[in-house]
Amino acid sequence: MEQYIVSARKYRPMTFRSVIGQESITSTLKNAIASHHLAHAYLFCGPRGVGKTTCARIFAKTINCLHPREDGEACDECESCRAFNEHGSFNIHELDAASNNTVDDIRSLVDQVRVPPPIGRYSVYIVDEVHMLSTAAFNAFLKTLEEPPAHAIFILATTEKHKIIPTILSRCQIYNFNRIKVADTVRYLKYVAENEGVEAEDAAFNIIAQKADGAMRDALSIFDQVVSFCGQKVTYQAAIENLNVLDYDYYFKLVDAFLGGQVQQSLLIFDEILAKGFDAQYFISGLSSHLRDLLVSKDAATIGLLEVGQAIAERYRVQAASVPVQFIYKALELSNECDMNYRQSRNKRLLTEIMLMRLCNLNGGQESKKVEPELPKLSGSATPVNVAQHAAATPAAKTAYPIPQQPARPQMVAEEPPVRVHRRPGISISAPAVQTGQRVTETAQPDSAAPQTATPAAEHCDFTDEALAQAWLKYAESLEKEAHTTQTMRNFPPERVSHDSIVMHIANSTQMEEMMAHKRNIERFLAAELHNSHITLSIEQDVSRFDNEAFTPTEKLARMQEKNPYFKELKQKLGLEL
Ligand SMILES: [Zn+2]
Incomplete structure (x- = not known):
């Protein structure tokens, strides 16, 4: 019977270019080899199964290759390469620090380091799970790591970089390995499946890759498991059954049910999901x-x-x-x-x-x-x-859709000073604008009361429009610390409605808030300035007039939030500030 080799071993990359999903690291290592810039200690960090040990082995093979290729890869033909490929090289030493973590283990490693390799230029020492070393072992290691013999190169690998003491970190070149992307894993699985004569559905590959969670070794092991369960034809259904994964279909159906x-x-x-043996928390x-x-x-x-x-x-x-x-x-x-x-x-x-x-x-x-x-x-x-x-x-x-002629009627709120919104027939406020939370009282006014047809200043008036405009600007400019309000007042000069009542039309809720804070003061100021104690100022938000106007960044933001309620939500979720 032919000997069965698991895919994770059979398809372990032997060259840098066949390492999946770590292109930046492999190309850096190749460049270092090609330019003979080798460090004496490397630290490979990253999740399990992403190629740390594999890259360390390829690195060891490549730097010992007798005829390295120009692109930094090993020739795969020389004596040294063959020894590496057959796992018989004397130039590589692997220590699993998880089970050999005492000072004595490190001392015997240090003794070994002194001996130069019988053939080839470098002895490479791979210390796996290096974070498992005891503090004493770490300390025993420091000296050798700092001043190793010229022929020794250390490659430390760890899944938990934060557990490595800084004195070790500072002596190593650090390479961070990525979790392998699902798409990359799928591509490699397809290649393996093709070589093995296995036919599989795309969705099945994706399930395997997701289950592997970024680790190629796991992906290949899961692939073997699924193939031994399904045979040479792997379907999505068979894969999820074997891997105990809940079908996407259930979630799609559920969301439809929620919406309906x-x-x-x-x-x-x-109930069906539970009956299939899935745990509720998993669900x-x-x-x-x-x-x-x-x-x-x-x-x-x-x-x-x-x-x-x-x-x-x-x-x-x-x-x-x-x-x-x-x-x-x-x-x-x-x-x-x-x-x-x-x-x-x-x-x-x-x-x-x-x-x-x-x-x-x-x-x-x-x-x-x-x-x-x-x-x-x-x-x-x-x-x-x-x-x-x-x-x-x-x-x-239905009511929230903007329906022309029948605009949604916002709620009356008594405790705030009333704010009027003019509506002209045929023009309706868009629904998002009503939802801003701005307290608005609506006064459906006849067309004659619209600002354009406001009653002209009567002859009884005891101040001119010009005097009003001057007093308005004077107040605006007196606001030294509130440049923004000054600008708003300049942008929206008041209009006369009758001989002693004036109106200011502003564009959005931010300006409304801002101006409401000044309303009383403006009235008092104008009364003193124009010698008329009956002056009343009303501030009105006229959405239809200023539909496209936003002046400052704050106003633009307010406008965007009014138009699209999700924008506000997004802003809050992401904690964005202007
Ligand atoms: Zn070679």
């Missing part, structure tokens, strides 16, 4: 990952963070288009909360089911008001039925 408010459906799906964290994947699929800029095969990525893209971003945030919050409470809960199944019920209520509850602008896009998406159900189930949702 189908509580029973979601509970039945959860919860899978659901969180699914929501996260939906979130990154919403934007072309972040879709690269999705680590799935093409077919599944397309499903994510389609579902993401139908899920409001606000829903995803809320859902993530709920699943995360459930995950955190899971261990303490005495009825874990019920806890999870409560989460599912709350998720089903998300889209039909309060939250729906914020997410409306997304909904019209839903028609023609993957879940038209759910959307229709949703819309029918939540008639309140």
Whole structure:
């Protein structure tokens, strides 16, 4: 019977160029070899299974090669290379510090270092898991590491760089190995499968690569396991069954159920998952990952963070288009909360089911008001039925759409000074603008009261428009420490409504807040300046007039937030400041 060699060994890279996912490190090492700039101690850090020991071995082979190639690779043909390839070289010494971590182990290593290699130029000492060395062993090692014989090169490897003492770190050239990307792992698995005559579905490769979590050695071991289970044809279904991975399909169906408010459906799906032997906590964290994947699929800029095969990525893209971003945030919050409470809960199944019920209520509850602008896009998406159900189930949702002639009527708030918003017939405030939280009282005014047709200054008036304008600017310029308000007042000069009442039209809620703070003072100032104690100033936000105007960065930000509520959310999530 032919001897079986596991793929992780059989396909272990023998040259720098065949190392997957560590291009920057391999090219640096090759350059160092080609230019004869070799250090005496290297520290390779990074997660397990990403190629640290492999690179150390290739490095040892290459620097001992008798006829190295110009590109910095070993020739693979000379005596030394052959000895390395057959694991019979005397130039390489490997010490596993996890099991040999005492001072005595290090002392015997140090004794060994003094002996020059019988053939080749360098003796390479690979110390794996070097962070496991005891402090005394570390100290015994220091001297040799600092002044090694010319023929000795140390390559220390560790998964936990933070446990290495600074005196060691400062004596080494440090290389940080990356977790291997899913796409790179998949590409290599395909190559291995082809060589082994195994046919496999793309999605199966992706599942294996994800399960390996960035470690190529794990990926190859899992591949072997799946192949021995499935034979020469590996399907996605067989792979997830063998690896005990929950099918994506369940999460897609669940999110559809959440959006449609189908509580029973979601509970039945959860029951099916439990019946398949999956742990509820595993399911919860899978659901969180699914929501996260939906979130990154919403934007072309972040879709690269999705680590799935093409077919599944397309499903994510389609579902993401139908899920409001606000829903995803809320859902993530709920699943995360459930995950955190899971261990303490005495009825874990019920806890999870409560989460599912709350998720089903998300889209039909309060939250729906914020997410409306997304909904019209839903028609023609993957879940038209759910959307229709949703819309029918939540008639309140309709009111927030901007409907010409019947603008949404914001709530009256008594405790704040009233702020009027002019609406001209046929012009409606867009829905996001109403949602800014700005307290607004609406006065539907007849056209004649609109500013353009304001009553001209009456003959009874005891101050001229010019005097008003001058007094206005005088106040504005007196605000030394509030340059921004000065600018706002300059930009929005007052208009006369009647002989002693004036109005200031501003463009957005930021200016509104700013001016409301000064309103009383301005009135008093004008009264003194113009000798008229009856002057009243009203400040009005006129969205239709200043629709495209934003003057300062603060105003531009406010404008962007008004137009797109998610912008504010994003700003808060990322903790951004202007
Ligand atoms: Zn060679």
